[in-house]
Amino acid sequence: MGSSASAVGRVPLSLIPLNGDAPKILVLGCMGSGKSTLCRQLMSKAQARSARAARADTPACTDANQERSSKQSRVSLALHNEYYIHTLQHNLLEVWKALREVCEQLEVDVSRYAADFDVIYEFRHREDLSDKVYKSLKAIARSGLLEECQKKRRVLSLPCNYHYFVQHTDRILHHSYCPTEADILFSYAPTVGLFEIPIRIGFSRYELIELPGHHIWRKRWPSFFAQTAVLCFLVDLSELCQAAFYSGHLKDKTVGIFKELVQHPLLQDAGFLLLFNKKDTFDENSAGFDFRQLASHAPNLAQTVLVSLNKIFKSQRDAANTT
Numbered sequence: 394m395g396s397s398a399s400a401v402g403r404v405p406l407s408l409i410p411l412n413g414d415a416p417k418i419l420v421l422g423c424m425g426s427g428k429s430t431l432c433r434q435l436m437s438k439a440q441a442r443s444a445r446a447a448r449a450d451t452p453a454c455t456d457a458n459q460e461r462s463s464k465q466s467r468v469s470l471a472l473h474n475e476y477y478i479h480t481l482q483h484n485l486l487e488v489w490k491a492l493r494e495v496c497e498q499l500e501v502d503v504s505r506y507a508a509d510f511d512v513i514y515e516f517r518h519r520e521d522l523s524d525k526v527y528k529s530l531k532a533i534a535r536s537g538l539l540e541e542c543q544k545k546r547r548v549l550s551l552p553c554n555y556h557y558f559v560q561h562t563d564r565i566l567h568h569s570y571c572p573t574e575a576d577i578l579f580s581y582a583p584t585v586g587l588f589e590i591p592i593r594i595g596f597s598r599y600e601l602i603e604l605p606g607h608h609i610w611r612k613r614w615p616s617f618f619a620q621t622a623v624l625c626f627l628v629d630l631s632e633l634c635q636a637a638f639y640s641g642h643l644k645d646k647t648v649g650i651f652k653e654l655v656q657h658p659l660l661q662d663a664g665f666l667l668l669f670n671k672k673d674t675f676d677e678n679s680a681g682f683d684f685r686q687l688a689s690h691a692p693n694l695a696q697t698v699l700v701s702l703n704k705i706f707k708s709q710r711d712a713a714n715t716t
């Protein structure tokens with residue numbers, strides 16, 4: 394989980410004027426680019442820092458008090474994480490459901506597990522998983538079908554982070570399952586509405602606002618542009634390893650959205666921070682991928698591809714600055 398910053402409009406946060414209110418940092422990007430994940434990571438780092446600072450400020454705290462307060466925070470974390478059970482189970486279902494299609498593409502015989510796939514396809518996941526679904530999910534997970542597909546093709550078109558869900562299937566299917574922080578970071582549920590968190594960096598406070606990347610929500614983004622100090626734009630690098638990035642539904646999508654942002658009159662005074670995310674997925678999927686369309690002079694060098702991509706985004710920003 395991580396992203397690397399580009400050279401486009403780096404903004405030293407400490408230089409942003411406070412004007413009494415916390416400066417607004419907008420986190421934007423396409424659906425699933427990793428905005429919530431980034432916000433969650435920032436939030437948990439900030440919480441850990443303030444918890445450490447609070448502990449350091451109370452030297453008179455006895456061992457018994459410390460033990461009691463850490464037990465309380467463990468209980469409240471477990472209660473908070475319980476809300477994510479449904480999301481995690483839903484993500485797990487999606488992974489194993491998608492395997493049927495991958496098997497069909499790769500001509501792997503699923504007939505022995507046809508009934509189990511039917512069970513999970515027909516299930517409408519509104520409440521708890523039924524016993525039948527538990528059984529079928531476990532049967533498919535142990536079937537060896539995934540391993541057979543992996544022998545035929547290294548990169549499978551399964552949901553993002555499927556490795557994690559495959560590895561943790563048994564634990565997630567356990568009746569007393571409670572999601573961990575890592576589970577939540579690897580899970581995906583589209584943001585609805587806006588995700589707003591105050592964060593503190595050093596002595597300064599910032600208001601971090603994530604807006605959903607779904608196209609219906611993107612139309613509403615401009616209502617939140619006024620007085621933005623920094624716009625943090627996330628790019629899902631793994632898109633580069635999909636054919637649709639060059640000639641399908643992803644063509645020019647992310648660059649086009651970024652272009653509209655840099656040209657928007659309400660964002661002319663905002664600093665832009667471009668973050669290339671999902672580098673791990675990019676590294677996994679890029680080996681052997683033909684990048685000739687993006688970097689004709691060095692088709693197989695992932696690093697060159699990143700530099701080319703950075704240039705594409707930077708040129709949009711420069712063009713907006715000169716008009």
Ligand SMILES: Nc1nc2c(ncn2[C@@H]2O[C@H](COP(=O)(O)OP(=O)(O)OP(=O)(O)O)[C@@H](O)[C@H]2O)c(=O)[nH]1
Nearest residue numbers: 394395425426427428429430579580581584606671
């Ligand atoms: N492998 C990998 N997965 C990531 C990374 N960052 C985010 N993800 C995963 O990508 C999926 C989508 O992440 P989110 O942060 O929910 O995406 P989002 O941009 O908030 O999406 P919307 O709210 O729908 O606009 C989740 O399953 C994350 O775990 C990363 O660096 N590497």
Ligand SMILES: [Mg+2]
Nearest residue numbers: 428429583584
């Ligand atoms: Mg989100």
